[in-house]
Amino acid sequence: MTVISNHMPTAELQALDAAHHLHPFTNGGELNTKGARIITRAKGVTLTDSEGNEILDGMAGLWCVNVGYGRKEMAEVAARQMLELPYYNTFFQTSHVPAIALSERLAKLSPHDLNHVFYAGSGSEANDTNIRMVRTYWAEKGHPEKKTIIARKNGYHGSTVGSGSLGGMTGMHAQGGMPIPDIHHIDQPNWYAEGGDTDPNEFGLQRARALEEAILELGEDKVAAFIGEPIQGAGGVIIPPETYWPEIQRICEQYNILLIADEVITGFGRTGNWFGCETFDIKPHIMTIAKGLSSGYAPIGGSLVCDEVAEVMNSCEFNHGYTYSGHPVACAVALENLRLLDEEGIVEKVGKETAPYLKKKWESLNEHPLVGETQLCGLMGSMALTPHKDSRAAFAAEAGTAGLICREHCFANNLVMRHVGDRMVISPPLVITNAEIDTLVERAWKALDQAHAQLK
Numbered sequence: 363m364t365v366i367s368n369h370m371p372t373a374e375l376q377a378l379d380a381a382h383h384l385h386p387f388t389n390g391g392e393l394n395t396k397g398a399r400i401i402t403r404a405k406g407v408t409l410t411d412s413e414g415n416e417i418l419d420g421m422a423g424l425w426c427v428n429v430g431y432g433r434k435e436m437a438e439v440a441a442r443q444m445l446e447l448p449y450y451n452t453f454f455q456t457s458h459v460p461a462i463a464l465s466e467r468l469a470k471l472s473p474h475d476l477n478h479v480f481y482a483g484s485g486s487e488a489n490d491t492n493i494r495m496v497r498t499y500w501a502e503k504g505h506p507e508k509k510t511i512i513a514r515k516n517g518y519h520g521s522t523v524g525s526g527s528l529g530g531m532t533g534m535h536a537q538g539g540m541p542i543p544d545i546h547h548i549d550q551p552n553w554y555a556e557g558g559d560t561d562p563n564e565f566g567l568q569r570a571r572a573l574e575e576a577i578l579e580l581g582e583d584k585v586a587a588f589i590g591e592p593i594q595g596a597g598g599v600i601i602p603p604e605t606y607w608p609e610i611q612r613i614c615e616q617y618n619i620l621l622i623a624d625e626v627i628t629g630f631g632r633t634g635n636w637f638g639c640e641t642f643d644i645k646p647h648i649m650t651i652a653k654g655l656s657s658g659y660a661p662i663g664g665s666l667v668c669d670e671v672a673e674v675m676n677s678c679e680f681n682h683g684y685t686y687s688g689h690p691v692a693c694a695v696a697l698e699n700l701r702l703l704d705e706e707g708i709v710e711k712v713g714k715e716t717a718p719y720l721k722k723k724w725e726s727l728n729e730h731p732l733v734g735e736t737q738l739c740g741l742m743g744s745m746a747l748t749p750h751k752d753s754r755a756a757f758a759a760e761a762g763t764a765g766l767i768c769r770e771h772c773f774a775n776n777l778v779m780r781h782v783g784d785r786m787v788i789s790p791p792l793v794i795t796n797a798e799i800d801t802l803v804e805r806a807w808k809a810l811d812q813a814h815a816q817l818k
């Protein structure tokens with residue numbers, strides 16, 4: 363039998379990978395010809411690949427490795443928990459200490475009265491839970507017809523049929539029969555791409571009022587909830603104008619619809635506070651969490667639920683759950699992750715020191731001829747590439763995707779940055795140092811120069 367290990371030549375690993383492994387969100391043809399980049403180990407903010415390259419991970423994996431790679435404490439907690447109780451479920455009136463302890467910790471950590479948690483294995487599953495929960499909530503209150511959920515175009519809420527339907531990604535909707543019925547999408551608050559000459563704050567109000575228009579059109583008695591990410595992440599790190607969220611909050615309250623904040627990316631320190639809802643002063647009924655909850659060390663997600671919704675859900679039997687809802691090892695790992703984020707002052711440091719430092723450096727990229735704008739909130743940033751700085755124009759399709767070209771140069775310069783169309787985005791581990799931020803920005807500048815030369 364072939365022993366497959368880190369010591370195997372890259373080409374052999376790539377051939378085996380291409381032969382047997384179907385990758386998510388990956389062009390299979392490209393994978394077969396170029397081969398996957400194979401990551402063998404990681405420490406802090408640095409990945410090592412099978413060729414020995416040391417790569418600065420400007421994306422914290424998929425926006426998730428908040429405490430950084432290689433934390434021994436997390437491994438030890440996982441090993442201890444596996445030996446003590448590797449698995450038990452939380453169905454049918456059973457529970458266990460890791461789920462109880464994590465739930466209590468999350469209730470204390472989360473804002474206002476989000477005192478209850480329903481666990482899932484991922485952010486997608488948690489959003490599927492949310493679809494069923496808000497509909498069940500209204501049905502239990504005697505309004506079964508209140509079941510439409512309003513979401514945004516270019517929002518991302520996951521990849522299952524339910525969560526992918528909540529998302530507003532047209533490329534996803536084109537495959538596999540999405541969206542499911544009773545999901546309605548409104549325009550996004552993306553001023554840079556869609557705001558034209560409108561003042562950004564006026565534009566923020568207009569885009570929030572699209573929610574009010576949709577509620578009036580669909581009928582208040584038909585709408586269950588609105589869902590949005592405090593900052594659209596996968597849509598390109600789009601930070602809404604400051605008028606947007608207060609108006610959304612007002613509309614949800616006025617029309618008696620539930621507000622779901624999808625904090626899968628923005629939760630657990632990413633914006634410089636524990637939750638994006640604190641940064642934007644949002645008061646949701648339900649908050650989706652995943653990723654930074656365990657810093658990606660174990661698959662876990664969940665829905666944090668306010669007292670009022672939990673009371674109704676506890677008055678019925680919710681016929682919903684996952685084998686791994688409240689998995690003991692994932693809960694123990696998440697609890698340890700929260701301890702590290704808290705006791706090492708990691709979240710506080712992002713808000714007070716790291717984010718202001720990154721902001722200064724990130725904004726310096728505005729001087730590059732290819733950059734139309736930069737945006738940053740906490741340690742979540744984006745820049746828009748443009749051929750004409752003043753007009754905020756997009757690249758013509760025949761130029762290829764400028765972002766993709768730029769991303770390839772980032773890779774070649776040992777930096778992971780993601781592209782979303784012609785936007786480049788970053789979301790590094792929260793433990794990144796100032797010296798590593800300098801390296802990140804230097805490599806980004808170099809990649810921009812190389813992309814610029816190629817696009818001329």
Ligand code: PLP
Nearest residue numbers: 484485486518519520624626652
């Ligand atoms: N919600 C948001 C805002 C996300 O960014 C993501 C993933 O990127 C998800 C949900 C889905 O989470 P998962 O990939 O864990 O299913």
